[in-house]
Amino acid sequence: MYLKSVSIFAVLLVSFCSRAQTVEINTLSFEEVSDTRAYFQYTENVFPIISAHRGGARAGYPENCIATLEYTLSKTPAIFEIDARMTKDDQAVLLHDKTLERTTTGKGKLRDHTRNEIKKFRLKDTEGNITPYAIPTLEDAIVWSKGKTLINLDVKDVPLRTKAELVKKHNAFPHVIFTVHNADEARFFYDFDNRSMFSAFVKTKEALASYxxxxxxxxxVLIAYVGAKSTKANKELYDLLHRRGVMIMVSAAPVYDKMEKRVDAYRKILEDGADVIETDRPAEVAEAIKMLYPEKSSKYNYWKTQKIKE
Structure with a gap:
């Protein structure tokens, strides 16, 4: 009788643990390129946007991991900056570093491993703990993002054409944009397909003129990245970009995210005139700036909720 009870308990425990949990995420849904442009069009009515740097990693949730993107969306609407690199057999996967040790259980350079070889590796979280998550492909992320958010593909070693072809393959221009460091990179994507949209490095008036x-x-140009600090000295550049309808992004990750008292710093970035905060702490930023969202805006039309299974 005792053994039978233990057996039944074990079956129930396995059933409970394997049952998927349903969570609600906050999504940004863009069906057409025109929707994306409308959402990112600068207006004088402040409408802050949170960009989660590498997905917004934290304990239990590694950087450049789809589960982490979903976790972030369970806390706040956000867009995502992610990184992609090439494997030995020229497959694009999500990874920031050239080497595997910091963020995965693998060793050596990613370029020395095939896609099949890295499937056995597991991602590490921000504290170095091993998680159950494998390294996703860039294509996985592109497919996942449709109807959920916008992803911004940073510049690493994936050829421009490879990224452009993947986005075109999935007709993902409404929900995938390209980071470009200069006007030449932007021109390549624009010539490939004029639906291509950008988060462009525009740190000076000279850079603005080059585009x-x-x-x-x-x-x-949905977003102009102006650097990691927001100062009043940037006002002239901000005004030039805003007159062109472009939203301005400041990266909080290198400086502001590391401050002990961050709340006022996040608010000041917006008060100084920026529109997008790129951060490693998206949930904290969302809490800090929630009072700055307008009561009414057509941009709320793109905010939706969606139930997913973890």
Whole structure:
């Protein structure tokens, strides 16, 4: 009788542990490129946007991991900056470093391993703990993001054409944009498909002029990345970009995220004139700036909720 009871308990425990948990996530849904442009069009009515740097990693949730993106969306609507690199057999996967040790259980350079070889590796969280998550492919992330958010593909070693072809394959232009460091990179994507949109490095007036000289329409530049600090000295550049309808992004990750008293710093970034905060702490930023969202805005039309299984 005792053995039978233990057996029944074991079956129930396995059933409970294997049952998927349903969670609700906050999504940004863009069906057409025109939707994406409308959401990111700068207006004088402040509408802050949170960009989760590498997905917003934390304990239990590694960087550049789809489960982490979903966790972040369970806390706040957000867009995501993610990194992709190439394997030995030229498959694009999500990874920031050239080497595997810091963020995975693997060793050596990613470029020395095939896609099949890295399937056995597991991602590590921000504290170095091994998680159950494998390294996702860039294609996994592109497919996942549709109807959920916008992902911004950072510049690493994936050829520009490879990224462009993957986005075109999945008709993902409404929900995938490209980080570009200069006007030449933007021109490549624009010539490949004029639906390509950008998070562009525009740290100076000279850089701004270079995009115009290259013939890049400002409606294709959703975000101008101006650096890791927000100062009043940036006001002239901010004004020039805003007059062109472009939202301005400051990266809080290198400086502001590391401050002990961060709440006021996050608010000041927006008060200084920026519109997008890129951060390793998206949930904290969301809490700090929630009072700065307008009561009414057409941009709320793109905010939805979606139930998913973990």
């Amino acid at each position: 115009e000289e290259a013939g890049i329409p400002w409606e294709n």
